[in-house]
Amino acid sequence: MTNQAHIIDTIIKERRSIKKFKSDALSTDEIIELLEVAKWAPNHKLTEPWRFLLFAEEGKETFIQAYTKSQMGADQTVPEKAQKKAAYFRQIPIHLVVVMPEHPRQKTWDEDYGAVSAMIQNFQLAAWARGIGMIWRTNDWIYDPIFREAIGVKDGEKIIGTLMIGYADFIPEAKERTSIKEKLTIINE
Numbered sequence: 001m002t003n004q005a006h007i008i009d010t011i012i013k014e015r016r017s018i019k020k021f022k023s024d025a026l027s028t029d030e031i032i033e034l035l036e037v038a039k040w041a042p043n044h045k046l047t048e049p050w051r052f053l054l055f056a057e058e059g060k061e062t063f064i065q066a067y068t069k070s071q072m073g074a075d076q077t078v079p080e081k082a083q084k085k086a087a088y089f090r091q092i093p094i095h096l097v098v099v100m101p102e103h104p105r106q107k108t109w110d111e112d113y114g115a116v117s118a119m120i121q122n123f124q125l126a127a128w129a130r131g132i133g134m135i136w137r138t139n140d141w142i143y144d145p146i147f148r149e150a151i152g153v154k155d156g157e158k159i160i161g162t163l164m165i166g167y168a169d170f171i172p173e174a175k176e177r178t179s180i181k182e183k184l185t186i187i188n189e
């Protein structure tokens, strides 16, 4: 195996989803640099079907307020569980929301979803190679019109995920993966 192959295999296998972050700041320039790498993902007809909302420093409050607003009960109070989650989100250096246009044609929609997912994985791997961790989240509230509107997602756009990003404070053990032989049918005659 070449050294290059070994490096990329290791990054792919050792990347983990990170939930505990150090308080060390991450600059928006660093995120932009990583996105400049990630954008080299395959995308059919080079439509580059992604858009990003980057919440950093004071701007994180817009993301957090959007979340708490979406969790409010009829009495306009934020449940304790959501308040705790908001406090946790506040400690995370960067929140990046990845958005895709919802194309009316199913084929294009599927291709776009595939392209954005490939781009996000590129982003995760490029970040991991630099010691930066994240978690890709698709919680119920990303579908909530209250949350969407409060962060500036337009009608006809789909949130593919919220990426919560920072330097890893704890790297969890890898969860086992099934042998590919159990998932593979070889047809060779």
Ligand SMILES: Cc1cc2nc3c(=O)[nH]c(=O)nc-3n(C[C@H](O)[C@H](O)[C@H](O)COP(=O)(O)O)c2cc1C
Binding pocket: 015, 016, 017, 018, 135, 136, 137, 138, 139, 161, 174, 175
């Ligand atoms: C499309 C997608 C959505 C995800 N949504 C969530 C989520 O909402 N909450 C969460 O804790 N992890 C989420 N994850 C992360 C997975 O749980 C994680 O990748 C999986 O447990 C394997 O762990 P690893 O990434 O460390 O290998 C998501 C991953 C993907 C690809």
